[in-house]
Amino acid sequence: MGSNGLTGKVAFITGAARGQGRAHAVRLASLGADILAVDICADIDSMDYPNATASDLEETVRLVEAEGRKIVALKGDVRDMDGLQRVFDEGMTSLGRVDIILANAGIVRLGPGGDPARVWSDIIATNLTGVFNTVSVALPKLRESGPGGNIVITSSTAGLRASPSPEAGGQAYTAAKTGLVGLMKQLAVTLAPEGIRVNSVHPTGVKSGMTMNEAMAGLMAQAAAGGDNTISAMQNALPVEILEPEDIADAVAFLVSDQAKWITGVALPVDAGFCIR
Numbered sequence: 001m002g003s004n005g006l007t008g009k010v011a012f013i014t015g016a017a018r019g020q021g022r023a024h025a026v027r028l029a030s031l032g033a034d035i036l037a038v039d040i041c042a043d044i045d046s047m048d049y050p051n052a053t054a055s056d057l058e059e060t061v062r063l064v065e066a067e068g069r070k071i072v073a074l075k076g077d078v079r080d081m082d083g084l085q086r087v088f089d090e091g092m093t094s095l096g097r098v099d100i101i102l103a104n105a106g107i108v109r110l111g112p113g114g115d116p117a118r119v120w121s122d123i124i125a126t127n128l129t130g131v132f133n134t135v136s137v138a139l140p141k142l143r144e145s146g147p148g149g150n151i152v153i154t155s156s157t158a159g160l161r162a163s164p165s166p167e168a169g170g171q172a173y174t175a176a177k178t179g180l181v182g183l184m185k186q187l188a189v190t191l192a193p194e195g196i197r198v199n200s201v202h203p204t205g206v207k208s209g210m211t212m213n214e215a216m217a218g219l220m221a222q223a224a225a226g227g228d229n230t231i232s233a234m235q236n237a238l239p240v241e242i243l244e245p246e247d248i249a250d251a252v253a254f255l256v257s258d259q260a261k262w263i264t265g266v267a268l269p270v271d272a273g274f275c276i277r
């Protein structure tokens with residue numbers, strides 16, 4: 001390990017084109033890591049807001065390179081295990097190793113509309129199966145690159161506390177994010193003998209493409225006017241309305257650092273007290 005903590009290490013990050021995934025890429029690069037950044041860079045039909053674009057992913061490349069680190073950025077869909085394996089393997093041809101897996105890609109649909117069965121299956125496929133796929137394609141290389149290694153799964157406060165929602169999207173999101181806690185603990189206990197740590201982070205609302213869009217603005221306006229919807233009961237305990245992606249990167253950087261060397265199997269809220277209200 002070099003003076004920057006992560007020098008010589010490589011992080012594989014999904015959903016890295018914008019938002020939290022980009023913030024994690026830039027933060028870990030600033031600590032010395034090289035990055036394999038993967039993002040779908042395409043919309044998913046059942047969503048009510050756009051995913052990131054190829055130019056968003058290019059901006060992540062620019063920001064990581066500005067930190068003086070190497071980055072390989074590729075289009076890939078976490079729902080497709082075989083496709084994701086090809087993308088990961090392509091990244092490994094130039095990066096050669098992986099030490100950190102950040103399973104961060106995710107989608108949501110909190111507003112009404114859409115075909116409920118489709119909304120449900122797309123959210124489960126991305127947010128739950130997609131995390132399983134992400135870990136599965138990279139784990140053999142993580143082991144080979146060891147000893148040790150780190151996996152951080154991005155769940156949500158929704159993985160710790162359900163908020164009322166009559167919509168398939170809200171229900172699928174909570175089911176997937178809660179399922180990730182089980183997957184995280186299962187992986188943590190399985191991989192602990194190899195010194196591989198596995199933890200999850202559980203953010204409250206964060207400024208990103210998922211929240212700063214027309215669909216969410218509509219829900220916020222409805223809630224502010226006294227309307228009852230999926231977000232009307234969502235409030236933090238600490239006096240902050242919404243967190244910055246870099247706030248979550250702080251927690252991720254800690255979890256993958258040596259300062260957290262005995263922390264595994266932990267579901268860490270980064271939620272300004274949302275879950276204790």
Ligand SMILES: NC(=O)c1ccc[n+]([C@@H]2O[C@H](COP(=O)([O-])OP(=O)(O)OC[C@H]3O[C@@H](n4cnc5c(N)ncnc54)[C@H](O)[C@@H]3O)[C@@H](O)[C@H]2O)c1
Nearest residue numbers: 015019020040051052077078105106156205206208209210
């Ligand atoms: N923003 C919030 O308020 C909030 C709160 C709690 C948890 N989260 C979680 O944080 C994670 C990051 O989200 P964000 O806030 O940065 O939102 P975001 O929408 O800005 O970023 C998510 C990224 O994932 C990508 N993506 C979507 N589907 C994909 C797929 N099938 N394959 C590969 N990439 C895909 C998108 O293109 C996008 O770049 C998600 O798992 C989300 O559920 C977000």
